[in-house]
Amino acid sequence: MSEEWITGKNPVLETLKSGRSVNKVLVLESMKQQVQQQIIQAAKQQQVNVQKVPKQKLDAIGDHHQGVAASVAAYDYASxxxxxxxxxxxxxxxxxxxxxxxxxxxxxxxxxxxxxxxxxxxxxxxxxxxxxxxxxxxxxxxxxxxxxxxxxxxxxxxxxxxxxxxxxxxxxxxxxxxxxxxxxxxxxxxxxxxxxxxxxxxxxxxxxxxxxxxxxxxxxxxxxxxxxxxxxxxxxxxxxxxxxxx
CATH class of the missing domain: 3.40.1280.10 (SPOUT methyltransferase, trefoil knot domain)
Incomplete structure (x- = not known):
């Protein structure tokens, strides 16, 4: 199964809350402390590794990332x-x-x-x-x-x-x-x-x-x-x- 990236604060938080398998979360190293901690806490509860990265790293993943991205397996379809x-x-x-x-x-x-x-x-x-x-x-x-x-x-x-x-x-x-x-x-x-x-x-x-x-x-x-x-x-x-x- 191929890898997908979820970007944006709310989509990433919802992904973590859903219990879906998340490989890792990247957060902007210069992100506001309060928002950064919210992401880190949600990832910690799901035992997901969080990496603080420079803006260039997130820009390479996609536009409008809002300083956060999560690596996940490609979406599974239901029957x-x-x-x-x-x-x-x-x-x-x-x-x-x-x-x-x-x-x-x-x-x-x-x-x-x-x-x-x-x-x-x-x-x-x-x-x-x-x-x-x-x-x-x-x-x-x-x-x-x-x-x-x-x-x-x-x-x-x-x-x-x-x-x-x-x-x-x-x-x-x-x-x-x-x-x-x-x-x-x-x-x-x-x-x-x-x-x-x-x-x-x-x-x-x-x-x-x-x-x-x-x-x-x-x-x-x-x-x-x-x-x-x-x-x-x-x-x-x-x-x-x-x-x-x-």
């Missing part, structure tokens, strides 16, 4: 069974996010962040024509990558068929849909499909959806960023599943 196991452990109806050909790592990171916030049980991405789990995604997720499992499948349509066989309803988004996203019920096992930034979901994936919802567009723009659309839908699922105060 669909793993995602179902998360839902079962919480005694909740499965709630998955399917990303069809999403290419922007910042969008994936943002979606992971929201998915973790709403308590989704996992994300599914295809192996081909899709962004994968990278350091950029990790940084954009601000640590959520350590908490939300991501399953990588060879064929998204086959994965959808498997989800359907396991009583999961698959909901797509389409501007031409007749049903407003606020009209749907989401208390059953559900998988939300979010398409690519430019083309939306593929024809075959759309064909396999059980139904479609749309986000009303009252202004002049005709579409929203993929991560924004996904966040709106995910919070609607949470709103329908949980009463305020639960």
């Amino acid at each position: 669909l069974d793993d995602l179902f196991a998360v839902a079962e452990s919480r005694q909740e109806a499965p709630f998955f996010i399917l990303l069809d050909q999403l290419e922007d790592p910042h969008n994936l990171g943002s979606i992971m962040r929201t998915a973790d916030a709403v308590g989704a049980h996992g994300i599914v991405i295809p192996k081909r024509r899709s962004v994968q789990l990278t350091q950029t995604v990790a940084k954009s997720s601000t640590g959520a990558i350590e908490h939300i499992p991501v399953a990588r499948v060879t064929n998204m349509n086959q994965a959808i068929e498997e989800l359907k066989d396991r009583q999961v309803w698959v909901v797509g988004t389409d501007a031409s849909a007749t049903e407003d996203y606020r009209q749907s019920s989401y208390d059953m096992p559900i998988a939300l499909v979010v398409g690519s930034e430019g083309q939306g979901m593929s024809r075959l994936v759309a064909k396999n959806c059980d139904w479609f919802v749309k986000l009303p567009m009252k202004g002049h723009v005709t579409s929203l960023n993929a991560s924004v659309s996904a966040s709106i839908l995910m919070y609607e699922v949470l709103r329908k599943r949980e009463q305020v105060g639960d």
Whole structure:
């Protein structure tokens, strides 16, 4: 398994808290003492070696490192069974996010962040024509990558068929849909499909959806960023599943 670097204070702290295997942590030798000690203490609790290094060393790893970087093994992907196991452990109806050909790592990171916030049980991405789990995604997720499992499948349509066989309803988004996203019920096992930034979901994936919802567009723009659309839908699922105060 290849090595990856996580950079930035919060992503590194979240990585250490998650219990993930960390090889070492590098901190800027001239970093403010209070911040430096916070990183060192978190690493010490996980028995991870910390090295104080000059800025040039961190600059060679990547931009925007904020004076800290952690060397970790490349990210492991989950399986669909793993995602179902998360839902079962919480005694909740499965709630998955399917990303069809999403290419922007910042969008994936943002979606992971929201998915973790709403308590989704996992994300599914295809192996081909899709962004994968990278350091950029990790940084954009601000640590959520350590908490939300991501399953990588060879064929998204086959994965959808498997989800359907396991009583999961698959909901797509389409501007031409007749049903407003606020009209749907989401208390059953559900998988939300979010398409690519430019083309939306593929024809075959759309064909396999059980139904479609749309986000009303009252202004002049005709579409929203993929991560924004996904966040709106995910919070609607949470709103329908949980009463305020639960």
